Amino acid sequence: MNFDFSLVLVLVTALAGVLWLLDRLMLAPKRQQAVKDAEATAGRSLDERERHALLRQPGWADTARSMFPVLLVVLVVRSFLYEPFQIPSGSMLPTLKIGDFILVNKYDYGLRLPVTNTRILANNDPERGDVIVFRYPEDTSINYIKRVVGVPGDVITYQDKVLYINGQPQPQTLLAKLPPSRPEQLLLDEKLDGEAHRIFRDVYRPVINGTWRVPEGQYFVLGDNRDNSKDSRYWGFVPEELLVGKAAAVWMHWKDFFSLPDFSEVRQIN
Template sequence: MNLDFSLILVLVTALTGVLWLLDSLMFAPRRRQALQQAEAQAQDALPETQRTALLRQPGWADTSRSMFPVLLVVLVLRSFLYEPFQIPSGSMLPTLKIGDFILVNKYHYGLRLPVLNTRFVSNNDPEHGDVIVFRYPEDTRINFIKRVVGVPGDVITYKDKILYVNGEPQQQELLAKLPPSRPTQLLLNEALAGENHRIYRDVYSPVVDGRWEVPEGHYFVLGDNRDNSKDSRYWGFVPEELLVGKATAVWMHWDGFFSLPDFSDVRRIH
């Protein structure tokens, strides 16, 4: 089951805020009133322990008061500024490795309401070469990460493992054969709209050819691990309303529970 963390965060933040407000407006005045009555009835000053007991917040109110500001800050940062993600698969190799932790710029493509994902402030549009996080069109509970190769109005052709944008082949330069003796994979530099990035191509994987016209408000995306990526070639375009943000940086790598986090490969994502 895929949990919607954004929804959970919004609900918990709202709940703690409501409980804190309820205590502040209803129960805190009653506690102060009880203290005043006790002081009026007492001939001597009330002991400090009794005063503290009368003013003490119940556990749920104290917890809500402590948690709400923290949750609100996390919600604002995560929803409108930057959100961390972990790379779960190898579809973006060699750019992103399994276990990389990345930062996603949430405001680069405009501000969106959490959970609803409705854009209420416009900003930039995705461009060729952007690495984006988006909600998977076939199951919007799941986040995917791919590279934009087609924007609205483009004609995308993929033939013999070469990418064509509006009829122009995107040049590929061989960097390495892996392994060198009997290669099964090629490491290449691909120039997409004048910007370079690295991709993998399998030597023996079957060719997936096709031609697609990108409609308005949609984007065509590919994984950099071209023969090991389920992307727009298989399930179609990414609608604008499913965009989450632009992947900007790798800030940590963590292979798993039994290994230590690695900060030696902090870098920008190109």
């Protein structure tokens, strides 16, 4: 079972808020009354030490009061503005590497409620060439990242490792053969609607040919590591309701636990 951080964050924030309100609305007035009663009994005003002892919050209430604003800010930013993700696989090489930490723009495709992912405010729609994060249609507890190549109404053809959109081949330019002596992989520049990005193609991996018409409200996605990506060619389209956001930037690379974080590759994602 996958760890649902959004659900945990919502529950913890709600619990902190409830405990804070419980103390503020019910227990704090009782502490104030205790001060008044003590002063009436003593026939004098209590000194600062005595007042502090009677007004002191329980430990759980003080923790809730301190943590609730912080948790609320994190929840709002993460749910409606930007959310961090880590790239776990090589399906988006060479654009994104394993260990890249990215920021995902949560509001570009409309505001959505945390946990349920229900859109409450429409904004832009994904365009060809966008790198998007979405919930995997076959297991919505898992997040995937791929590039949009087909929008509603498009006819997508993948033939002999060349992408066709509505019958038009998308230009590919060879940049390098890897390794140069006995190449097993090709680095190419591919253009979608005139916008360039880089892809990998394996020399010996069998090709997957097919044609798909993108339904209304859904998207066709591919990995930039074309022969090492499980994408729409295998499991179909991405429904609009499963969109999480648009991948905006790489802010850190951390190869593994035993290496140091690398901030030298900060960049926008194209």
